[in-house]
Amino acid sequence: MSTKPVDISQSFVRDLPAAVPKYAGFPKYNFVGGHNDPANVPVEALRAAADAVIAREGRTLATYGLESGPLGYRPLRTWLAEKLKAHAGMTCSADEIMITSGSLQGLDLVNALLVARGDTVIVERDTYGGTLTRLARAGANVVGIPLDEHGLRIDALKAALEDLKAKGIRPKYIYTIPTVQNPTGSVMPLARRRELLALSQAYGVPIFEDECYSDLVWSGERPPALYALAEGQGVIFIGSFSKSVAPALRVGYIVAKWEALSRIQALKTDAGSGALEQMVLAEFCTKHFAAHVPVLNKALRAKLVTLMEALSENFGTSAEFSDPPGGIYLWVKLPDSVDTQHLFQVAAAAGIAINPGPEWSTDKAYAKSRLRLCFANPSHETIRAGVAALAEVCAKEFGVPTRIANVKKS
Amino acid sequence: MSTKPVDISQSFVRDLPAAVPKYAGFPKYNFVGGHNDPANVPVEALRAAADAVIAREGRTLATYGLESGPLGYRPLRTWLAEKLKAHAGMTCSADEIMITSGSLQGLDLVNALLVARGDTVIVERDTYGGTLTRLARAGANVVGIPLDEHGLRIDALKAALEDLKAKGIRPKYIYTIPTVQNPTGSVMPLARRRELLALSQAYGVPIFEDECYSDLVWSGERPPALYALAEGQGVIFIGSFSKSVAPALRVGYIVAKWEALSRIQALKTDAGSGALEQMVLAEFCTKHFAAHVPVLNKALRAKLVTLMEALSENFGTSAEFSDPPGGIYLWVKLPDSVDTQHLFQVAAAAGIAINPGPEWSTDKAYAKSRLRLCFANPSHETIRAGVAALAEVCAKEFGVPTRIANVKKS
Numbered sequence: 048m049s050t051k052p053v054d055i056s057q058s059f060v061r062d063l064p065a066a067v068p069k070y071a072g073f074p075k076y077n078f079v080g081g082h083n084d085p086a087n088v089p090v091e092a093l094r095a096a097a098d099a100v101i102a103r104e105g106r107t108l109a110t111y112g113l114e115s116g117p118l119g120y121r122p123l124r125t126w127l128a129e130k131l132k133a134h135a136g137m138t139c140s141a142d143e144i145m146i147t148s149g150s151l152q153g154l155d156l157v158n159a160l161l162v163a164r165g166d167t168v169i170v171e172r173d174t175y176g177g178t179l180t181r182l183a184r185a186g187a188n189v190v191g192i193p194l195d196e197h198g199l200r201i202d203a204l205k206a207a208l209e210d211l212k213a214k215g216i217r218p219k220y221i222y223t224i225p226t227v228q229n230p231t232g233s234v235m236p237l238a239r240r241r242e243l244l245a246l247s248q249a250y251g252v253p254i255f256e257d258e259c260y261s262d263l264v265w266s267g268e269r270p271p272a273l274y275a276l277a278e279g280q281g282v283i284f285i286g287s288f289s290k291s292v293a294p295a296l297r298v299g300y301i302v303a304k305w306e307a308l309s310r311i312q313a314l315k316t317d318a319g320s321g322a323l324e325q326m327v328l329a330e331f332c333t334k335h336f337a338a339h340v341p342v343l344n345k346a347l348r349a350k351l352v353t354l355m356e357a358l359s360e361n362f363g364t365s366a367e368f369s370d371p372p373g374g375i376y377l378w379v380k381l382p383d384s385v386d387t388q389h390l391f392q393v394a395a396a397a398g399i400a401i402n403p404g405p406e407w408s409t410d411k412a413y414a415k416s417r418l419r420l421c422f423a424n425p426s427h428e429t430i431r432a433g434v435a436a437l438a439e440v441c442a443k444e445f446g447v448p449t450r451i452a453n454v455k456k457s
Numbered sequence: 458m459s460t461k462p463v464d465i466s467q468s469f470v471r472d473l474p475a476a477v478p479k480y481a482g483f484p485k486y487n488f489v490g491g492h493n494d495p496a497n498v499p500v501e502a503l504r505a506a507a508d509a510v511i512a513r514e515g516r517t518l519a520t521y522g523l524e525s526g527p528l529g530y531r532p533l534r535t536w537l538a539e540k541l542k543a544h545a546g547m548t549c550s551a552d553e554i555m556i557t558s559g560s561l562q563g564l565d566l567v568n569a570l571l572v573a574r575g576d577t578v579i580v581e582r583d584t585y586g587g588t589l590t591r592l593a594r595a596g597a598n599v600v601g602i603p604l605d606e607h608g609l610r611i612d613a614l615k616a617a618l619e620d621l622k623a624k625g626i627r628p629k630y631i632y633t634i635p636t637v638q639n640p641t642g643s644v645m646p647l648a649r650r651r652e653l654l655a656l657s658q659a660y661g662v663p664i665f666e667d668e669c670y671s672d673l674v675w676s677g678e679r680p681p682a683l684y685a686l687a688e689g690q691g692v693i694f695i696g697s698f699s700k701s702v703a704p705a706l707r708v709g710y711i712v713a714k715w716e717a718l719s720r721i722q723a724l725k726t727d728a729g730s731g732a733l734e735q736m737v738l739a740e741f742c743t744k745h746f747a748a749h750v751p752v753l754n755k756a757l758r759a760k761l762v763t764l765m766e767a768l769s770e771n772f773g774t775s776a777e778f779s780d781p782p783g784g785i786y787l788w789v790k791l792p793d794s795v796d797t798q799h800l801f802q803v804a805a806a807a808g809i810a811i812n813p814g815p816e817w818s819t820d821k822a823y824a825k826s827r828l829r830l831c832f833a834n835p836s837h838e839t840i841r842a843g844v845a846a847l848a849e850v851c852a853k854e855f856g857v858p859t860r861i862a863n864v865k866k867s
Contacts, residue, residue, distance in 0.1 A: 050658050050659075052687065052688075052690030052691050053657055053658055053662065053663050053664075053687075053690060053692075054691070055691050055693070055714075055717050057627075057661065058571050058627075058629045058662075059570060059720065060569075060571060060572065060576075061573065063570070063720050063723065063724070064720075064723035064724065065723060066716075066719035066720050066722075066723060067527070067719050067722045067723050068719075069552065069715075069719075070522075072524075072526075073520070073524070080520075080521055081521065082520045082521060083519040084519060085519040085520075086516070087519075088515055088516050088518050088519050090511060090512070090515035093518075094507075094508055094511040097504075097508065097511055097733075097737075101500060101503055101504040101507055102504055105498055105500035105504065106496070106498050107705065108498050108503075108703035108704070108706060109492055109493040109494060109703060109705070109834060110492045110493075110495075110704065110705060110834065111490055111491065111492060111699075112705070113705055114482075115480075116480030116482075117480060118480065142479070148707075148727050148730070148731065149728055151726060151727050151728050152727050155726060155727075159470070160469060160470065160473070161468050161469065161470060163471065166470075181726065220468065245460060247463055248461055248462065251464070251467065252463065252468075253465045253468050254463075277462065278462075280462030280463060280465075281462050281463025281464070281465050282463075283465070293518035293519060293732075294519065294521045294728070295518040295519070295520060295521060295523055295729065295731075295732030295733075296518060296731065296732060296733055297558075297727065297728065297729060297731045297732070298731075304465075305479075306465065306466060307466075309478075310469065310473050310474075312476075312477045313473065313476060313477050314473070314474065316561060316591065317558050317561050317562050318491075318699075318704070319705065319707060320558070320707060320731070321558065321706065321707045321708075321733070321734045322703075322705030322706060322734075323507075323705075323731070323733055323734045324731045324733045327507075327733060
């Protein structure tokens with residue numbers, strides 16, 4: 048018998064995603080990813096929460112699911128039910144909330160429930176890149192609906208639904224990020240939410256509502272969730288603590304009626320999400336969440352202002368953007384001559400990470416000269432230096448901006 | 458337009474797993490699940506670990522992956538590399554270890570890497586039920602290999618490999634739990650490990666080695682892992698902290714050469730496993746793991762003795778089992794007249810949860826009168842009372858045992 052080592056790559060399934068490169072640390076100017084402001088991680092309160100909850104309930108770690116069952120730690124679900132009522136107008140019980148490992152696991156589970164190869168789904172034209180890569184991998188046909196400053200355009204949605212209906216296609220869902228849209232930052236007004244819901248009902252297409260950024264509204268006010276307006280019928284909702292407390296805590300949640308949640312639970316084969324994170328969050332949130340979020344938002348808003356000022360200073364009129372009402376990112380339009388997928392590469396070589404528009408859009412041509420810049424993690428100083436460095440790279444590669452800080456580029 | 462609520466079940470994909478029932482709490486006599494001994498959760502040490510690590514590194518929670526990249530918290534991976542060297546003879550760097558949300562996520566990721574619908578895989582005839590349900594859902598053809606008191610039978614494996622080869626089928630992997638086999642508890646001796654590896658190499662079939670119970674060996678001694686003997690070539694290894702520290706902490710790991718790990722990383726779309734759990738575990742393990750495990754094992758061994766005594770007392774010669782060298786479960790043979798899937802149902806009605814053999818075996822006829830009893834979680838008193846209750850139910854339903862505690866059943 049041979050004793051040649053087994054070549055495991057011979058056993059790989061077809062169509063795997065490409066191998067990842069080895070991690071080489073964060074770039075110097077990191078304008079990507081949902082990272083948050085290190086200064087606003089509530090370290091002392093989390094420390095106290097961990098100490099109290101481990102002392103009080105540590106022995107329950109001996110059981111999967113603690114004593115709360117597979118939906119997740121009950122005190123966290125109970126707090127969430129109250130929070131979602133007060134914040135988003137949602138009426139749901141703790142038994143209609145499932146804790147997930149970040150809202151990303153929620154995304155995967157909802158897709159597993161609803162999307163088979165060849166199915167059609169509707170998304171916002173500009174949307175979270177991770178949703179687009181997941182749907183591509185799932186073999187879905189993705190229809191993107193244009194946006195305006197209030198989010199998803201209802202006229203365009205109606206036309207798309209009508210067009211699909213004429214073709215005999217019923218989309219599996221309308222995926223929307225109505226509250227702090229990713230990447231545009233818009234908050235959909237109440238009237239449009241009602242119109243969206245009416246279309247969902249008229250065409251029998253469920254809504255998949257992603258609220259992972261909805262705590263980060265500067266004013267602290269937001270319209271009711273679509274889930275609230277629909278009283279949960281025909282809507283699945285996902286949320287997260289990543290943006291409002293800390294992204295490394297992988298705690299998100301799904302809200303759905305039991306008919307759907309009982310199926311999603313069957314698809315969640317990980318024996319529960321991390322208990323310690325859930326316990327610490329429940330302890331923290333009960334005492335501190337309401338006070339924490341406005342402080343965080345003030346800091347984020349200040350960083351956004353720094354980013355907008357740095358863009359205006361370094362790109363002048365070459366960079367177009369609106370002042371979003373919340374979030375951790377800015378969606379920026381550069382001159383048409385700029386290809387942001389190419390800019391992404393030359394910027395990376397200069398230690399600057401950006402999200403090129405086409406990765407965040409179903410319309411690659413529309414998004415060609417757009418990019419997303421995340422501002423929560425870098426310091427004010429790094430934001431300023433990073434934008435200046437990006438302008439230098441962009442000017443060198445594309446000839447725009449022609450002036451940086453009023454110095455004409457030769 | 459209609460305003461009828463959308464019926465979301467119309468959008469469900471086909472072939473979903475059945476809806477789960479609502480959680481109704483743990484049964485009175487809970488002999489299922491990988492739960493552990495509440496008295497041996499190291500509460501005070503975990504509390505101190507949480508306090509220290511949050512104080513020192515809490516601000517890094519602002520970034521996904523902390524500052525360690527997508528493979529997981531580096532201090533935990535570094536500690537694991539040392540632990541796997543000392544304990545299992547494995548040579549691997551921290552960059553060949555990926556932290557997962559329990560070893561169950563590891564199981565899912567390895568299957569996503571290697572198993573497509575219609576593929577053939579080899580498993581131990583009696584094996585972890587969750588592996589069997591996953592493989593059924595993945596559409597794999599599962600070939601079970603009989604076991605003896607030393608684990609996987611090499612003669613039977615060779616015959617199966619030869620048979621498949623004659624049919625032109627190369628299995629995607631040989632899945633084995635060589636160290637504290639689930640459910641039999643056996644530990645495969647070194648010589649047999651070498652034979653298994655030789656067959657893997659001769660037939661070009663990778664080994665998928667599951668070591669989630671391997672810390673729980675009463676003697677504290679175990680042969681080198683297959684991964685160690687193969688120097689990592691053609692072997693993927695998964696492990697867990699669930700059984701040795703606490704199951705509610707969802708922290709497991711995959712060890713693999715970068716060729717495979719770089720592909721697995723691309724399949725792991727959850728933006729990292731829970732950071733707080735990783736940080737607390739790293740802090741705890743560095744100081745306390747080595748001392749903690751023997752104390753836990755002593756307590757588990759004592760519970761096993763209680764279970765075996767209770768079985769002998771209540772079932773007499775009707776219950777056959779061997780005294781396993783480690784683990785948290787006992788694989789029990791009842792008389793042929795007992796159908797444990799039926800026993801499962803009548804026992805559940807009496808508040809007793811058991812794993813019926815057919816759910817833990819590829820050979821449903823072989824396993825018909827077998828069952829798995831987990832003993833780590835219930836107290837000594839509950840073990841005794843639960844086994845007595847099970848004997849009552851079994852006698853009533855199947856006429857065996859005919860005597861319970863020397864009292865003849867009429």
